[in-house]
Amino acid sequence: MAEINKCYDDSEGDLEMDATVKNKRDLPKAYGYEDALNLTGHGRYNLGLLAACFMLITAMGIDIFGLGIIVTAATCDLSLTLQQIGVLSSMPFAGIIVMSYPWGYLSDTRGRKLVLMWAMCGSFLSAVLSSFAPTWQVLAALRFIGSALSSAAESATYALLGECCGAKVRARYMLLMTSALMLTPTLYYIWGYLIMKLNFSIPFLGIVYRPWRLLTLVMALPLGLGALMLHFYCESPKFLTNVGRKEEALVNLNKMYVKNGGVEGQYPVNDVYLEEGNKEDVGVFSLRSLWTQIAPLFKPPLLWRTLLLYYLTFVTYIANNSFAIILPTIFNVFFTSYATSAADAGFCDLFMDANTNSAASNQTVSVSTECRNTINDNTIWAGCAHGFSFFLLNALISQCAGKRKVLTIVILVVAASAAVGIDNTGEPISGLVLFYIYLTTAMVFGVISSYFVDLFPTSYRGMVACIGMMVARLSAFAGTNVVGALITTHCSSALYGAAALVLSGAIAAAMLPTGDL
Template identity: 30%
Template sequence: MVLSKTDAEAPAAKEEIPHDHLFKVTGLSSTNLEKLAQDAETADFETAIAATGYGKFNVYLMLCTLPAFCSAVSVTSSVSYIFTQAQCDMQLSLLDMGTLNAITYGGMISSALVWGFLSDTLGRRRIMVWGFLFTGILEMCVGISQNFIMLLLTRFFSGFFFNGPFAVLISYLAELHRTELRAKVILLTSLFYTIANTALPLLAWAILTKDWHFYIFGTSFVIHAWNLFLLATALIPLITGLVFFCMPESPKFLMSRGRNAEAMQIFKRIYAMNTGKPMEDYPIKLLVEEKSEQQAEGLAALRGGWSQLAPLFRPPHLKWLMLICVIHVCCMFGSNTIRLWYPQLASMIDSGSNEGLCSAIAPDTNPAPDVLCQPIQTDMLTYLQSAVVGAGSVITYGIGGLLINRCGKRFVAGICSLLSAAILVMLPLWGTGAFSVVAMVTIALAFTSLGGATLSSICVDLFPTSLRVMAMATYLMSGRLGTISGTIAFPALVEYGCLPPFLTIAAVLAAYGIGCALVPNTTLKKLE
């Protein structure tokens, strides 16, 4: 048979290999072989979020978190500013004040596991929206409180609802930034704490120095200046809830629930906002399948939730969860005790005198009987001292943002705790006037704030997406146990003298610093 040139040059017909032969040779069906070919083109979360770039969306996200961090300060700290006036209106003792400072954290603890479970199964965004809105409503109820019991109960339930959205917020921030930016962003957004801690005493000065009393329904219902201050701070969580209506769901959460189509749309929107290019230009076309969609929503998610979260309380995650929680207990015992009691301490120290800290807080061993309660008189300098203390973290956050990836997170957290412990040991000895007390407390709180923000970043990195918010909720719950212990222990220790409360706080902070050496290195670790 003679072949023509045309026949010889013609390409051979492509031979179709039967499906059953493919299965015999490879053990895989043609469908699975096609999927393997596609896997080479799929992108995991880290690749997808890195492809969105950094720009307007990230700046907008950080600005949206500003009222959220301000809410954290107002919900937990606003009541500490009203004691100078409310102690006479409600006949509050030092122990009552400590209880009011602590009760919000009690509400947070009681709801920690519930919120962690719901957000890890139902999503981040809706928890933040409704959690902040309900917190704002309850804070309004705090603002109209007329007696100690009402104030105590409303503060408890405010903490109950606030715990969920704020625990979600840290994970939400981490899940919308690429690896090398994640720790820095969490650290830098913590600067919003500084803004809030600076603005809150200035708001207190604007309202609490006024002798305002508004009588409603005769004399049975009175709105004092401190009620107006609490009502003003209640607006912050309400604004926060409305802001997060405009934010997208976490794409990492959506991928972990098998909802890749929704995650892809969010990645494209972020890309378009950051680069100014059309959404269709987003370079990632296919996302890796992390989980099937059968358990993605509704009752299926709730039914599978408990089994999904069980690994958090088993090795290897259990030991790290216990360690980070114990460290956080010590961190918050020191940091929040000083922060929450400082407004009262500042009001006791005459800003124009050289009276030492120990002289100001020494218990009155000979109280005069049947003396009419007189509110502590405060002036602008009293609140400016608190504003300076609140603003003191600016420098340390800036330095921490530069050093955290170079020196390591656990090193930064450990050194901060040891330095703050050393300063607090010296506080009763060197705190001989208003200026020296302000300076030392400012530096100590700046270090503990930086250390606490670094610890939060470590906790985010330690756990996979399906366990992250639950771990953060447990982590924050442990810190609130430390806050409750410290705020109640402080007035009790003051009864034994000036040194015991500050030495106790310093010892606890030193233990926290030593514990940081046992934490695994998570610097530049990718999210699981």
């Protein structure tokens, strides 16, 4: 009897064990975020999100950098002086500097998509209203607001796209996003060329509606189109997981899976976690949350990578944007002076000649007592060639995204060498070619953005990128004033100084981690 009872007890224990095993098998398996993301596949969702983010970056570039065309075209209508032109031209950078930190904080606490939708819609409205500005002061205020809002795209788009695309394509997509910025000059130069050929004056609501106002309106449209395209895509599942909203994250991952060709209901992930751990408190507004978003960036173990990437940001943006922002002026000086220059004149000699010729100088800064309804054709074609060629070059470089460290070093070394050679060729055309090569420092922008995504935890990704953009625009703002003051009087010194700075950036890039994203 005891033996029978013992057998019964053993069989009962076996049944309990089988039930435990069965229950364990029925429990949802938890996947790390990268594994869960890879299981969504790669297809229509990723390509569509890339297109939406590409449009947002393009719209931001047009909104910020296209202001130079608008200011030039509006000079007569708004009776602008040189000082007023300077104030207007600085508005986008002022807006970016003011809002970089808030956008980073909001992106990391409220969501990537949410921030982008509000920011781009607001920027669109501000840009549209600026086309009806009655005075230059109103135009300056509206452009400040618009650029402050659109600057959210600089970091939030990279974070959103990087967190929704697998590791195999992430680096390539980051570089393709930079191609959008390369394409923007081609777009607004062509639009400026076509629209400013028109000749109309229509009294409307106390203003006279002229071609430059139509150009402003047309340049605002990509902001609204980008927001509309983004509306059809999900919030970053990684952000949602990070702030403890796992159910929403799983819903979004499933949507991505289905749109990429998966069968509804067959997505295998029922639970997801972040390999670096969750930071649920980052989703709450508070002064403590504000501090916790920035403090870790400047403490070990993130301190070194923060300083390294910010230095690279400083170098590339001051070296590139300081010249790129005044590129129409440089082109105007070059083409104006080249026709009358001596046979043995070098690249910098053209700027020295222009400085001694008041008439050429006035033409260079596009200031005249006469109203002009067109933009210089040579400036248009040179700007288009610059934008389109750099777009193609960046697209080609994106195919080598796995070698981003080597790419960064090579680009910066070549650019530094070109800067040294610009004024030593003995004639201006080859100097102009080398100047184009020097401007390839812009190719590094996307690489730096990819490192911001790759080297920092999800909780701080938006913040570190936005502060990086603050560093970038502050350096560009300061560099533009320096270059503007030196380009006609100490051109060679400015180029040699730029070469040394870029070379130091190449040395810093050698300290970046090696490996694919």
